[in-house]
Amino acid sequence: MRWLTRYLRTSEGVILITTLLLCIVIGFLNPVFLSAANLLDLVRDSITTGIFAMAVYVALLSGGIDVSFTAIAATAMYGSVKLFVLINPHAPLLPIFLVAAAIGAILGSINGLLIAIFRLPTLIVTLGTLSFFHGFLLTFLGSRHITDIPDSMLDLSRSFLYRGRLADGSLFSLPTTSLFLIAAIVLIAWLVRFTAFGRYIYAIGGSEVACSRLGIPVARTKFLIYVLIGVMAGVTGIVHSSQARVANPFDLVGSELNVIAAVVLGGTRISGGHGTVFGTILGVFLVTVINNSLVLIGISSYWERCVIGALIIVGAGVPLLLQRLQARRSAVAPSSHSPVQVPAPRPESNR
Amino acid sequence: MASLVAQNISKTYVRVPVLQDVTLSVEAASVHCLAGENGSGKSTLIKIISGTLSADTGTVIIDGHDATRENALKRIGLGLSIIYQDFSLLPNLTVFENITFLDSVSRRRKFANFRQMKQHAQETLTQMDVEILLETLVEDLPVANQQLVAIARALRNRSKIIIMDEPTSALTRREVKALFKIVRSVSQQGVSFIFVTHKLEEIYEICDEVTVLRNGKVVATGPIANFSTADLSQAITGRQILVERLQPPAPDPTAAPLLRVESLTLPPLFYDVTFDVKPGEILGLTGLLGSGRSELAISLSGKTPPASGRILLAGKPISPRNVLEAQALGIGYIPEDRLNEGLFLEQEIFDNILIGNLWRRTRGGLLDFRQIREDGQGYIKQLNIKAPEGTAPVQTLSGGNQQRVLIARYLDLGPKVLILNGPTMGVDVGSKRDIHLLIAQLAQRGTAVIVVSDDLPEVLSICHRVIVLANGRVAHEEPVETLNLNTLVQEVTLES
Missing domain, CATH: 3.40.50.300 (P-loop containing nucleotide triphosphate hydrolases)
Incomplete structure (x- = not known):
């Protein structure tokens, strides 16, 4: 049981409990919440935030941050859609996604260059490019909604992995686009855990100075991180635009903080080096539940932001407070620092 | 090969x-x-x-x-x-x-x-x-x-x-x-x-x-x-360093103790510790890590007040609840880890010295920079801090000079009792000697000094009296005259 109490003291644990409690309370007050229809709705609503969150998670893990991904997504989405509307509205999905991903990669590499080569602070760079990319989009690509998006995107929005009908006759469904979310989760989980690139990301988030002394290609790794984020943002743009069935250049931009909130809520430290994919998923789910479901139990939607704000402070703050309490206790009672000491067994070994 | x-x-x-x-x-x-x-x-x-x-x-x-x-x-x-x-x-x-x-x-x-x-x-x-x-x-x-x-x-x-x-x-x-x-x-x-x-x-x-x-x-x-x-x-x-003792002038034997500690206890760190320090005396507090030497010193600094026992300052019982109160009463504590707990490495020497007492150097509520410069310069001269100028960041100084900056800060608070934890840790041999001389000077001015250290030659070199702690209790107390390095090493290591 020790590993459980210890787990529950981490940010991830606190958020897991909060999520479960919230689901139970909402489900108790309004059973509709726990219906398959509502749960699938939640999944659909979390696709965009979810993929974005996976990208932001990588940035935070490396000790950086990216706030420009929404502008990259909007630009890649609008640029790609506009291009195909002009040259071939009947183009299949793959080239549309490829063009968006390429635009994302180019914009991401601008971030990457500024951060890796010129070693500028990530927040400043991406704050600048957020505004710059979006302004560029509106000035040079256009500022009008495109409603006649390519056929293949419309088809994607109408395709479902699963579809059911409730007793009262209403439809519910799991959209095909949720595959993109799953792919993003699997990709990032694999990348950070099993590849050298992923371990370098952790290492850089832990100590950049140590990394450069160890001969880790810090600049290259950082550059690739922001290119990866750009590509993921580009793809997300098309997914989002398909779901919305419109290419709106004003869409997405403005939601960056919501995404970062979800990632931080999931226990990823803003100072880098710590955080899990599962925690990020929990964070995204929690934010989505709050955004969508407080209405179900009769709480005004204005409260959503208050609740999310409070949760960030609680989710990130409680583990810190527990840590500090523990540190104070051990300051009063220092463990004997015998040099070749065997630390207390880690939680895993008790399972 | x-x-x-x-x-x-x-x-x-x-x-x-x-x-x-x-x-x-x-x-x-x-x-x-x-x-x-x-x-x-x-x-x-x-x-x-x-x-x-x-x-x-x-x-x-x-x-x-x-x-x-x-x-x-x-x-x-x-x-x-x-x-x-x-x-x-x-x-x-x-x-x-x-x-x-x-x-x-x-x-x-x-x-x-x-x-x-x-x-x-x-x-x-x-x-x-x-x-x-x-x-x-x-x-x-x-x-x-x-x-x-x-x-x-x-x-x-x-x-x-x-x-x-x-x-x-x-x-x-x-x-x-x-x-x-x-x-x-x-x-x-x-x-x-x-x-x-x-x-x-x-x-x-x-x-x-x-x-x-x-x-x-x-x-x-x-x-x-x-x-x-x-x-x-x-x-x-490059010079002959005396390995023998500094032998600071002995305190007045008739003087009443300036600091007296009676049955001080804070489980599980230290138990029933009793000792006193006279004005002008340098007391060495040593012992292995975990013996309670640092913990006792930190407790006296006001950070972790003892659970029971009495502290008497010039005969009057005091019970500071935090570092500020202890400082106000005249107990100064110079931490062991000067880089993390003591100094603002990127700030200038003046600021580092005077930060504890800035309020005394104001004019109409605003900082009096002329006064600050003068006082800072005074300390740099007094403690012989080798620095190009008082506005240089502390991190540009050598370890010994950094330590002097820290000592200057506590001098400025005018302590009656000064506790130095590991005063020469990470300081080179030459500077070490200078810091020892500085400590002896302080004592000569009537400050009661407690040097907490696991550097036994240092303890022998500058203290008048040595207390060895083991497992949180006073294991041994002896004037330094009758001690030599071998017996002290034995006392410290055998007691645990």
Whole structure:
């Protein structure tokens, strides 16, 4: 049981409990919440935030941050859609996604260059490019909604992995686009855990100075991180635009903080080096539940932001407070620092 | 055969020669000490050997290969590892991943194989005869174990020569002993070590050979047996350092105690501690790590008030609840870790000295900069702080001068009782002497001084009386006149 109490003291644990409690309370007050229809709705609503969150998670893990991904997504989405509307509205999905991903990669590499080569602070760079990319989009690509998006995107929005009908006759469904979310989760989980690139990301988030002394290609790794984020943002743009069935250049931009909130809520430290994919998923789910479901139990939607704000402070703050309490206790009672000491067994070994 | 030769190395910075024709030759399977004061050129030489800095002239040969033109990464590949003072570990990763990281990087592995990493890490730890749980995060390890992980990482990368920069500065005596044992056994397996240090006792304990740098030149080199302590300390400092005692003037024996502590208890740290200090007296408080010496001092500073017992200041019982109250009452505490707990490294010397008492130097609610400059300058002169100017950031000073800045700050508070925890930790031999003299001066002015230290020669050198703590209790108390180093070492180590 020790590993459980210890787990529950981490940010991830606190958020897991909060999520479960919230689901139970909402489900108790309004059973509709726990219906398959509502749960699938939640999944659909979390696709965009979810993929974005996976990208932001990588940035935070490396000790950086990216706030420009929404502008990259909007630009890649609008640029790609506009291009195909002009040259071939009947183009299949793959080239549309490829063009968006390429635009994302180019914009991401601008971030990457500024951060890796010129070693500028990530927040400043991406704050600048957020505004710059979006302004560029509106000035040079256009500022009008495109409603006649390519056929293949419309088809994607109408395709479902699963579809059911409730007793009262209403439809519910799991959209095909949720595959993109799953792919993003699997990709990032694999990348950070099993590849050298992923371990370098952790290492850089832990100590950049140590990394450069160890001969880790810090600049290259950082550059690739922001290119990866750009590509993921580009793809997300098309997914989002398909779901919305419109290419709106004003869409997405403005939601960056919501995404970062979800990632931080999931226990990823803003100072880098710590955080899990599962925690990020929990964070995204929690934010989505709050955004969508407080209405179900009769709480005004204005409260959503208050609740999310409070949760960030609680989710990130409680583990810190527990840590500090523990540190104070051990300051009063220092463990004997015998040099070749065997630390207390880690939680895993008790399972 | 020599595993590392740095030959005829010279380096000049802006026309100032930092290294002049320095030759360092390290035999395989030996421990070589590179000694010298701060600013002697040790760090520059290490940087040149590591390949992060290029020399003006000279060659570097690693394990028989001429590495003079190779970059730092190539030199790691040739078997050179440097363990910096901060260890350069990855705090957020596990022990096993840290141990295998360098190996994985240099072999350009594209994927992480955790089972293999664990296996390799365990092999290396077994080879070192060390037991550390593989899954622990490095940031959760005690410092001594972090250092072992750094050594294990170098070994895992098949290093033939490991340079350790000030490896013992963060360790206690016991940890140092354990480290030396491991270094000894590893070196017998064919790995050579370079210890960069300025602690004389350690040089004798661990090293086979020694090279002393002073002002960028080699002033002594050869097997350690060829040098006496006096030879070495003279070589390092360039002057005759008295090994004998400072013998500060004795306090007035009839004076009433300034600070008296009765049955002070704070479980589980210390129990029933009773002692007193007269004005002008220097009391040494020593003991092994965990004996309660630091904890007692911290408690007296007001940070962790005792659970029971009495503290009397000039006969009146006091019970400060925090550091500020203790300071207001006249108890000053200079922390052990000056870099993290004491100084604002990036701020100027003036600010560092006067920060505790800025409110006294205001005019109409605004800071009086003229006063601040004058007072700051006064302390720099009084304590003989060597600095280009008072507005220089503290981090540009040497360890000894940094410590003086910290002492100046507490002097400014005008304490009746001054507690110094580890006053000369990480300070070179010459500055150490100066700080001791400073402490003696303070006492002479009527301050009651408590020196908390595990540096026994230091305790013998400057204190009037020594209290040895063991397991949180006073184990021994004796005037310094009747003590010598051997008996004190016995008292300290036997009591635990």
